Amino acid sequence: MSESNSLLVQAKGVRKSFGTHEVLKGIDFQVHKGEVSVIVGPSGSGKSTFLRAMNGLELIDAGSLIVDGEQVGYSLSDGRYREWGDGDWAKFRSRIGMVFQRFNLYAHFDALENVAASLIHVKKLSKAKARERAREQLDRVGLADHSHKRPHQLSGGQQQRVAIARALAMDPDLMLFDEPTSALDPELVDEVLETMKALAEGGMTMVVVTHEVGFAREVGDSLAFFDEGIVMEKDEPELLLKTENPRVRSFLDRVR
Numbered sequence: 001m002s003e004s005n006s007l008l009v010q011a012k013g014v015r016k017s018f019g020t021h022e023v024l025k026g027i028d029f030q031v032h033k034g035e036v037s038v039i040v041g042p043s044g045s046g047k048s049t050f051l052r053a054m055n056g057l058e059l060i061d062a063g064s065l066i067v068d069g070e071q072v073g074y075s076l077s078d079g080r081y082r083e084w085g086d087g088d089w090a091k092f093r094s095r096i097g098m099v100f101q102r103f104n105l106y107a108h109f110d111a112l113e114n115v116a117a118s119l120i121h122v123k124k125l126s127k128a129k130a131r132e133r134a135r136e137q138l139d140r141v142g143l144a145d146h147s148h149k150r151p152h153q154l155s156g157g158q159q160q161r162v163a164i165a166r167a168l169a170m171d172p173d174l175m176l177f178d179e180p181t182s183a184l185d186p187e188l189v190d191e192v193l194e195t196m197k198a199l200a201e202g203g204m205t206m207v208v209v210t211h212e213v214g215f216a217r218e219v220g221d222s223l224a225f226f227d228e229g230i231v232m233e234k235d236e237p238e239l240l241l242k243t244e245n246p247r248v249r250s251f252l253d254r255v256r
């Protein structure tokens with residue numbers, strides 16, 4: 001496989017503003033197939049915006065962003081910006097799984113129905129096939145015995161694992177995690193990190209925004225520090241965690 005074929009995310013000079021506030025100021029970022037890229041950085045540094053740009057939830061203003069072979073946005077040589085117009089966004093997004101801080105499960109559906117819903121509505125599977133596939137995915141995150149529970153009958157950690165199963169059910173090429181454990185009680189964090197670790201070990205390509213630097217050290221192929229809309233530093237986790245950059249240092253010393 002050539003170098004460029006193995007790139008699942010290729011961001012060059014990605015810029016994004018909200019009004020006059022420039023939130024991404026030229027992001028360069030690459031993720032190869034099978035890699036786990038972890039992102040840390042202060043609140044407001046653009047981490048969520050960048051994740052959202054990767055699955056087209058935010059359109060970029062300039063630069064080039066290629067995700068899973070699709071040009072999500074790029075600027076023309078005359079300076080005009082062009083967004084990916086010919087593709088089918090819903091289909092594209094189904095190839096990119098996203099897990100948020102808040103799980104956003106349907107409260108009136110049980111775990112199985114939560115996972116099966118998009119298989120029925122987006123993938124157009126029959127109900128029987130969708131339920132079978134959903135059961136497999138719940139098993140994959142260790143929740144086979146909880147498939148008939150509604151969200152309020154599950155712990156926060158279990159709910160987040162249902163959200164992960166729901167994303168996995170779509171058979172994504174890339175999984176994006178936006179602070180998946182930061183809304184959880186401390187004793188529930190590990191079960192979610194273990195689920196993510198198993199996914200990584202199974203070869204899933206993942207971009208994970210988290211302040212769990214232990215996860216980055218154990219599972220990450222790279223660790224990036226975002227600051228004010230740029231990637232201030234990116235390296236192997238062990239190396240980045242030893243950085244002498246005072247800005248990065250003071251942040252890391254606070255989250256550890």
Ligand code: ADP
Pocket residue numbers: 018023041042043044045046047048049050
């Ligand atoms: P992070 O995830 O690193 O905390 P975000 O990407 O969420 O940072 O936000 C970066 C900045 O962009 C913040 O100042 C935030 O208020 C602003 N921002 C994010 N989304 C929007 C939006 N839809 N409209 C206006 N401002 C936004």
Ligand code: MG
Pocket residue numbers: 047048049178
């Ligand atoms: Mg965020």
